[in-house]
Amino acid sequence: MNITDPVVQVENLRKTYGSFSAVDSVSFDIQRGETFALLGPNGAGKSTTIEILEGYRDRTSGSARVLGIDPGKGGLAWKARLGIVLQSSGESGNVSVREQLTQFAGYYPNPRNVDEVIAAVGLEAKAGTLLRKLSGGQRRRVDVALGIIGRPELLFLDEPTTGFDPEARQQFWQLIRSLKADGTTILLTTHYLDEAAQLGDRAGVIAGGTMIDIGAIDEIGGADARIPIVRWRDGAVRHEKRTHTPGALVASLMADNAEPAGLEIVRPSLEDIYLQLVSDHARARDEEYTR
Amino acid sequence: MNTTPVPVPAHALGPNNDVPSFGWGIGRNIKLGFRRIRYEVLTYFRQGDSVFFTFLFPVVMLTIFAVAFSEQNFGTEEEPLTAAAFYLPGMIAAGLLLSGLQNMAIDIAMERSDGTLKRLAGTPLPVISYFIGKIGQVFVTGVLQAALVIAVAAFAFDVELPDEPSKWLTFSWVFVLGVTTSAVLGIALSGLPRSGKSATAVVIPVALVLQFISGVYLSFSMLPEWLQTFASIFPLKWMAQGMREVFLPASFEILEQTETWNLPGVAIATGLWLVVGLIITRLTFRWIRKDS
Numbered sequence: 001m002n003i004t005d006p007v008v009q010v011e012n013l014r015k016t017y018g019s020f021s022a023v024d025s026v027s028f029d030i031q032r033g034e035t036f037a038l039l040g041p042n043g044a045g046k047s048t049t050i051e052i053l054e055g056y057r058d059r060t061s062g063s064a065r066v067l068g069i070d071p072g073k074g075g076l077a078w079k080a081r082l083g084i085v086l087q088s089s090g091e092s093g094n095v096s097v098r099e100q101l102t103q104f105a106g107y108y109p110n111p112r113n114v115d116e117v118i119a120a121v122g123l124e125a126k127a128g129t130l131l132r133k134l135s136g137g138q139r140r141r142v143d144v145a146l147g148i149i150g151r152p153e154l155l156f157l158d159e160p161t162t163g164f165d166p167e168a169r170q171q172f173w174q175l176i177r178s179l180k181a182d183g184t185t186i187l188l189t190t191h192y193l194d195e196a197a198q199l200g201d202r203a204g205v206i207a208g209g210t211m212i213d214i215g216a217i218d219e220i221g222g223a224d225a226r227i228p229i230v231r232w233r234d235g236a237v238r239h240e241k242r243t244h245t246p247g248a249l250v251a252s253l254m255a256d257n258a259e260p261a262g263l264e265i266v267r268p269s270l271e272d273i274y275l276q277l278v279s280d281h282a283r284a285r286d287e288e289y290t291r
Numbered sequence: 292m293n294t295t296p297v298p299v300p301a302h303a304l305g306p307n308n309d310v311p312s313f314g315w316g317i318g319r320n321i322k323l324g325f326r327r328i329r330y331e332v333l334t335y336f337r338q339g340d341s342v343f344f345t346f347l348f349p350v351v352m353l354t355i356f357a358v359a360f361s362e363q364n365f366g367t368e369e370e371p372l373t374a375a376a377f378y379l380p381g382m383i384a385a386g387l388l389l390s391g392l393q394n395m396a397i398d399i400a401m402e403r404s405d406g407t408l409k410r411l412a413g414t415p416l417p418v419i420s421y422f423i424g425k426i427g428q429v430f431v432t433g434v435l436q437a438a439l440v441i442a443v444a445a446f447a448f449d450v451e452l453p454d455e456p457s458k459w460l461t462f463s464w465v466f467v468l469g470v471t472t473s474a475v476l477g478i479a480l481s482g483l484p485r486s487g488k489s490a491t492a493v494v495i496p497v498a499l500v501l502q503f504i505s506g507v508y509l510s511f512s513m514l515p516e517w518l519q520t521f522a523s524i525f526p527l528k529w530m531a532q533g534m535r536e537v538f539l540p541a542s543f544e545i546l547e548q549t550e551t552w553n554l555p556g557v558a559i560a561t562g563l564w565l566v567v568g569l570i571i572t573r574l575t576f577r578w579i580r581k582d583s
Contacts, residue, residue, distance in 0.1 A: 084413035089406025094337035
């Protein structure tokens with residue numbers, strides 16, 4: 001595998017269960033060092049896609065390469081180059097944080113230092129505590145720590161910050177930024193669009209098993225979706241206008257009358273754009289269905 | 292496509308710069324297997340319920356039988372035998388079954404459903420190292436359990452232990468073969484329950500029935516001929532028989548089905564089950580059920 005080859009290459013990926021297709025002709029690449037956010041509603045096919053790439057599920061058709069290898073056939077040497085943070089699990093947890101990380105570090109050829117990883121996820125004070133005595137958010141941080149202990153080239157993060165308080169999330173973002181600075185390639189799924197915006201270089205939006213849009217975080221949804229929105233009230237009437245020149249619009253409003261009530265200028269966030277994409281897709285689908 | 296080129300540090304380059312000291316061969320499998328044994332033993336004893344239901348169970352049962360039947364003579368008038376002495380070999384055999392088969396089958400089914408196996412499947416831990424860890428854990432806990440049962444029998448209930456080295460040699464091989472077979476069968480059986488929750492419901496009755504028909508709680512010679520023959524299909528009867536050879540007086544030999552201790556039979560039947568267990572495990576064990 002060449003250094004310039006994509007770390008993840010997915011082409012026309014399809015996964016069907018009987019007549020139901022969970023994933024249908026999904027294609028995307030992830031370049032080395034890139035953080036790619038896979039977004040979409042629950043049941044859209046995100047986890048199925050990511051689990052195929054992790055080697056947990058077989059694909060029905062299409063091609064997939066992860067670090068140059070077919071994930072359905074990846075061996076131990078391949079797994080040693082991956083870090084996997086699954087959706088949360090309910091393991092019994094009769095080991096301490098340090099014992100667990102030390103155990104897992106031993107499986108990898110070139111692991112990170114256990115104490116440094118514990119510090120990186122902010123669990124120094126809990127290093128000697130049994131996993132089952134940790135809170136949900138703390139256990140999630142152990143999951144993340146186990147995902148990075150092997151110094152992975154490619155890190156899968158499946159809804160990593162579920163159950164985090166805002167401070168823990170900020171800390172986690174900092175950790176991911178330092179992993180990115182180390183050159184780690186990251187595939188992230190999340191329900192927090194601000195998280196995707198903070199961490200992602202590019203994003204793909206999956207709905208109903210298909211990729212409905214893909215692009216750089218600041219370009220996804222197209223330029224039109226990013227036109228600022230100006231909102232104000234005129235008596236009981238609400239106004240909303242999209243314009244490239246919100247300043248000029250506000251100035252003209254001021255010229256017409258006095259201070260407009262409830263004036264707002266909004267630049268659509270990734271979340272707004274995402275919600276628009278998903279609802280457009282659902283509507284298009286319904287129309288197709290009724291036709 | 293818009294991607295930011297990022298400087299790539301040396302460690303992130305492909306597999307060509309693997310750390311040279313790290314082999315992928317059999318040495319690594321064994322080394323990691325021993326790491327797993329330590330980890331498994333540690334977590335076993337931190338788990339309160341398994342310590343009680345599998346580890347201490349034979350001691351508890353031996354104590355109950357010894358106390359309940361303390362007035363009875365299980366031997367002859369010339370050669371009396373206490374209840375504790377009579378039940379000791381059965382309890383050791385039951386311990387092999389509980390620490391191995393019951394404990395493994397439930398433990399692995401639980402680990403499959405709670406996500407432990409899925410997590411391990413995503414790491415470069417070889418399956419064989421995981422098995423070494425499990426079998427090693429059964430071996431360590433089985434040895435401690437047998438030592439405890441024997442110690443309680445000897446010190447609390449004055450059971451006379453054999454002093455011929457040949458008896459202890461027999462004990463050793465029956466124990467090692469029995470504990471290994473039991474552990475491997477437990478791993479093989481762990482694929483049967485569909486969930487961790489149903490594992491106890493599936494496994495415990497199997498183990499319990501086996502104990503009743505194999506001469507653990509009920510004297511094997513009391514059972515009807517056909518039931519004895521049926522029980523002889525399964526390994527527990529043979530493990531118990533081997534242990535009776537070690538701990539019961541020679542005069543009890545006549546009570547066995549063939550009127551001999553039949554140690555070759557013990558070795559063959561248990562060994563066959565070991566092979567069966569290995570084959571089933573090889574064919575059926577998966578870290579996770581794909582597509583479930």
